[in-house]
Amino acid sequence: MTKKRLLKLAYSAWPTARHASAWRLPEAFNNGTVDPVYLADTxxxxxxxxxxxxxxxxxxxSTPDAQGFWHNDVFKLEGFTVASYVAAITRNVGLVVTVNSSYQDPFDTARAIVSLDHLxxxxxxxxxxxxxxxxxxPxxxxxxxxxxxxxxxxxxxREFISVINGLSDSWEDGYFLDDRAAGRFIDTSKAHAIDFKGDHFSVRGPLNLPRxxxxxxxxxxxxxxEASFQYGGEFADIRFSPFVSTEWNIEYYRKVKSYLEPFGRDPDSFFIIPGITFFVAGTDVEAHRKFREVQDLVVSQYAPAQVSALVGRDVSGIDGHEKIVDVLDTSDFEKHQWLRTALAAFGDEQVTFRDLFRYIANKGHLNQPPVVGSGKTVANWIAENFEARALDGVKLFPPYARTPLDAFVDLVVPELQRLGIYKTSYEASTLRGHLGIERPANRFTEGASRLAAE
Ligand SMILES: Cc1cc2nc3c(=O)[nH]c(=O)nc-3n(C[C@H](O)[C@H](O)[C@H](O)COP(=O)(O)O)c2cc1C
Structure with a gap:
């Protein structure tokens, strides 16, 4: 029997959340950058x-002059350190750490991530x-x-991941003998050098940690x-993606999963999870009101030239207080899907050119538009995109710290459960378990290499 496809949920731990102006709200908590209590709460x-x-x-x-949208690029705690702290105060949730293969070292990374997996x-x-x-x-x-x-x-x-995957296998299971009578602590035949020699990295191994x-x-x-799509098709289990629109993402989803084919991989064991900002409240009206409040806090001065460039017509002579629906016509809305998305986020047609400018000023709105509404509205939106195979899950980028995360958990999650697309309890306690992907055989174990060759 095939297992029911369930939505995946992830949370992006950006300390000051992810919005150019939401952090200016009186209720925003902006001191989370290095605050262990805040991390624990999230x-x-x-x-x-x-x-x-x-x-x-x-x-x-670090980019000290980054303000607004990129303020998370000023400070960022080191990921493995955060993950081991979060590991100690949680039991089930997966812990994903980001590394940059252009600069970081694969042996150090293997040690850190394998240590984290054990702990x-x-x-x-x-x-x-x-x-x-x-x-x-960098x-x-x-x-x-x-x-x-x-x-x-x-x-x-490619070299980076080959080293990490090789080192992960460099000790076979069953290495630990603890044979006190015979004086044998470990079975040394279970350890394997990987002898990796590439243009960028040279690593002998084995890793100084069990598998x-x-x-x-x-x-x-x-x-x-293109190189990224190929890389993901060969090595990744999850693709972290943009969300532009349902139509765009259905096409993206189909395309990205096609890169698994040359490797004989199962498309249902590979997950496309875009990062999305949600404004959730008790009712749609309240959620839209909060969105507008946040937009009104955008610092940048109205610049008609930027609006003109994006809508593809000169609006410099138009008063910023004019409503866009009174000036733009159907063809503009057909040509620029994001205009509709902007109206949807504000929740009505009262959107002025000044509002539109503020929408654009929030870098990221254009290729990752916010989703605004009650728990039910947001859950329905997610479910529609999940069923349409525009995504396999969503990663939350809360607009500000810290109440939007709680609002999502308290108002959206129960609706997703009611819709039958999300689990009602943890069914596993490993990340592989959450994804429903098997623990692979070790390349150095005899039966495994025979199987791979076959
Ligand atoms: C949706 C998305 C999310 C990304 N998130 C991160 C991130 O968290 N940290 C980072 O350093 N780079 C991030 N990147 C940058 C990419 O991982 C990659 O380094 C960059 O896009 C260059 O690769 P490319 O030439 O294949 O596009 C992200 C890119 C995309 C498209």
């Missing part, structure tokens, strides 16, 4: 919501990113000048290039 809320994983994004440089009893996941083209600040923290580009960074990423409880660590990957 971790407990996430487990209360039966989330599949708690996600730590990565930053390996969390099999809850670790690794998000591998390669770094954005043209962003050189390179300059790692003894280089410019970010590596093009195919080279994915060649390096992780999950056998191999589940891999998450994000990126926009």
């Amino acid at each position: 971790a407990r809320a996430v487990e209360r919501g039966l989330f599949d994983y708690y996600f730590m994004g990565n930053a390996i440089s 969390s009893n099999g809850r670790a996941g690794l998000n591998i990113v390669t770094g954005l083209e043209g962003v050189d600040a 390179a300059q923290n790692y003894g280089q000048v410019k970010h590596i580009t093009g195919d080279e960074k994915y060649r390096k990423a 992780p409880p999950q056998g191999q660590i589940p891999i998450i990957h994000a990126g926009g290039s």
Whole structure:
């Protein structure tokens, strides 16, 4: 019998959440950057919501002049440190740490992620990113000048994952003898050097840790290039993706899953999980009111040139207080799906050009539009996109800390359960278990290599 397909939920632990202006609300909690109590509170809320994983994004440089949307790039706790802290105060939720394969070291990363998998009893996941083209600040923290580009960074990423996967297998199960009578502590025949030699990394192994409880660590990957799609098709279990619109994402979902085919992989064991910002309240009206309150806090001055560029017509002569539905026509709304999405977020047709500017000023709204409504409205929206196979789950980017996470857990999760697309209790306590993917055989175990060859 095939198992019922269930929605996956994840939480992105960005300390000041993810919105250009929501942090300016009086109720926003903005001191979470290095606050263990805040981290603990979010971790407990996430487990209360039966989330599949708690996600730590990565930053390996700081941009002190970043304000608004990117303020999370100013400070970021180190992910493995956060994950081991969260592991100690939770029992079931998966713990995903992000590393950048262009700069970080695969042996160190293998040690850290395998350690985390042991200490969390099999809850670790690794998000591998390669770094954005043209962003050189990380390179300059790692003894280089410019970010590596093009195919080279994915060649390096392939070597990176090959080392980590090889080291994870470098001890077979059954290594521990504890044979006090014979004086044999371990079975040394279970240890394997990996003797990896690439253009970027050279690693002998074995790892100085037993095989992780999950056998191999589940891999998450994000990126926009062809090389990224191929990489994900071969190595990843989850793709962290944008959410543009239902139509866009259905096409994206189909395309991305097609990259699994050359590797004979099951598309139902690979999950597409976009990051989405939700404004949830007791009623639709309240949620839209909060969204508008947040938009009104955008700092940037009205710039008609930016609106003109995006709507593709000159609106510089139009008063910013004019309603867009009074000026733009049906063809504009047909051409620019995001205009409809903007109206939907405000919840009515009172949207002015000034509002539209503020919507655009929130970088990210255009390719990751916010979803606004009551628990029921938001759950229905998620369910429709899940059933349409536009996504397999969602990763929450709360707009501000800390009440929106609780609102999602208290108002949306019960509705998702009522719709029958989300679990009502944890059915597993490992990340692989949450994803329903098996613990793979060890490449060094005789039966396993014979099976792979067959
Ligand atoms: C939806 C999405 C989410 C991403 N999240 C992160 C992140 O948390 N941390 C990070 O360093 N890079 C992140 N990236 C950047 C990518 O992982 C990748 O480094 C970048 O897109 C360059 O790869 P590409 O040339 O294949 O697009 C993200 C990219 C996308 C598309």
